[in-house]
Amino acid sequence: MFIxxxxxxxxxxxxxxxxxxxxxxxxxxxxxxxxxxxxxxxxTIGVVLGALAWGFTLGSSGNxxxxxxxxxxxxxxxxxAYAICGGIIFNIANLLLVAAIDVAGxxxxxxxxxxxALIVGTVSSxxxxxxxxxxxLFGGVALVTIAIILDAAAYRRRERTAKSATTRGIVLSLxxxxxxxxxxxxxxxxxxxxxxxxxxxxxxxxxxxxxxxLVSTIPANWLLMKKPLDGKPPVDGAGYGRASFGWHIAGxxxxxIWCCGAVSNFVASQSHVNIGPAVxxxxxxxxxxISACWGVFVWREFAGAPSSAKTxxxxxxxxxxxxxxxxxxxxxY
Numbered sequence: 298m299f300i301x302x303x304x305x306x307x308x309x310x311x312x313x314x315x316x317x318x319x320x321x322x323x324x325x326x327x328x329x330x331x332x333x334x335x336x337x338x339x340x341t342i343g344v345v346l347g348a349l350a351w352g353f354t355l356g357s358s359g360n361x362x363x364x365x366x367x368x369x370x371x372x373x374x375x376x377x378a379y380a381i382c383g384g385i386i387f388n389i390a391n392l393l394l395v396a397a398i399d400v401a402g403x404x405x406x407x408x409x410x411x412x413x414a415l416i417v418g419t420v421s422s423x424x425x426x427x428x429x430x431x432x433x434l435f436g437g438v439a440l441v442t443i444a445i446i447l448d449a450a451a452y453r454r455r456e457r458t459a460k461s462a463t464t465r466g467i468v469l470s471l472x473x474x475x476x477x478x479x480x481x482x483x484x485x486x487x488x489x490x491x492x493x494x495x496x497x498x499x500x501x502x503x504x505x506x507x508x509x510x511l512v513s514t515i516p517a518n519w520l521l522m523k524k525p526l527d528g529k530p531p532v533d534g535a536g537y538g539r540a541s542f543g544w545h546i547a548g549x550x551x552x553x554i555w556c557c558g559a560v561s562n563f564v565a566s567q568s569h570v571n572i573g574p575a576v577x578x579x580x581x582x583x584x585x586x587i588s589a590c591w592g593v594f595v596w597r598e599f600a601g602a603p604s605s606a607k608t609x610x611x612x613x614x615x616x617x618x619x620x621x622x623x624x625x626x627x628x629x630y
Contacts, residue, residue, distance in 0.1 A: 299359030307568035310561040311580040317558025319587025324551035328544040341514045343552020348507040351560040356500030368501035376487040383483035384509020390476035396526040401466025407588035410470035412445035415582035417478025428573025433627035440620030451609035455602040485574035499563035586617040
């Protein structure tokens with residue numbers, strides 16, 4: 298399988314992860330009128346296809362470890378269990394996050410939800426596999442935390458007349474973030490080698506992770522169809538069959554893009570340089586800034602907002618950049 302041998306290669310994968318994780322939700326914006334619960338069936342298919350695509354390409358080439366399918370067939374049961382549990386927890390968090398996007402928009406749901414996940418996931422992943430300079434790593438996380446607070450403040454300035462939607466969106470984002478921060482340590486544990494068992498590698502673990510996403514989508518998404526969290530009426534399952542072909546493609550593409558970000562992040566964390574899961578996850582979750590850029594500059598979610606909200610947004614981007622830059626140099630010192 299392919300595993301990056303230099304920090305530059307690993308950093309490129311982490312940046313790719315950040316771009317994918319911050320951009321996949323735009324496919325939801327391409328399906329107006331398509332309830333996110335229906336969109337999510339297609340999204341889940343895209344996640345599984347993404348894991349298979351990476352496995353049979355980069356996961357089956359290179360000079361490190363076993364090829365993808367051999368690694369899948371010889372993955373220990375314990376690692377499979379951790380990877381599937383990670384997929385289940387991620388999936389529940391992600392369903393809540395998509396609901397938050399529907400309620401509050403990209404500019405708040407991602408910075409608040411994924412920003413909180415960054416803090417929780419970085420701290421817990423560091424304890425699973427300590428790597429990089431902790432002062433720089435957690436200093437960068439602190440700067441990102443400030444950015445999250447600034448973004449939430451900017452959103453509240455924008456939504457002076459929609460306090461109920463603001464509260465609901467922020468609460469959903471916070472719950473999603475707490476859960477989202479707990480899945481990565483499980484994945485890191487699944488990829489870790491021990492004296493008696495070699496590491497199955499990131500590509501095999503990504504496949505088992507996607508299986509966890511798939512099996513948990515059936516009960517979780519069915520429940521959200523019956524009892525939506527966005528205040529809308531229950532979702533009619535027949536709407537899935539009536540949806541246009543383009544909407545189905547958009548959903549599958551969204552899942553595929555997210556999975557590309559996940560696998561590239563998993564692979565980077567296994568690099569032979571001093572990176573580790575905490576740094577890889579932290580940089581990948583710079584997706585908060587990427588998604589905010591989409592929400593602000595492309596989807597114009599802050600059009601007509603007061604100048605004070607735009608000033609807060611500028612400061613949010615500044616602190617995100619400072620925080621991510623600090624995290625990026627942590628493995629070098």
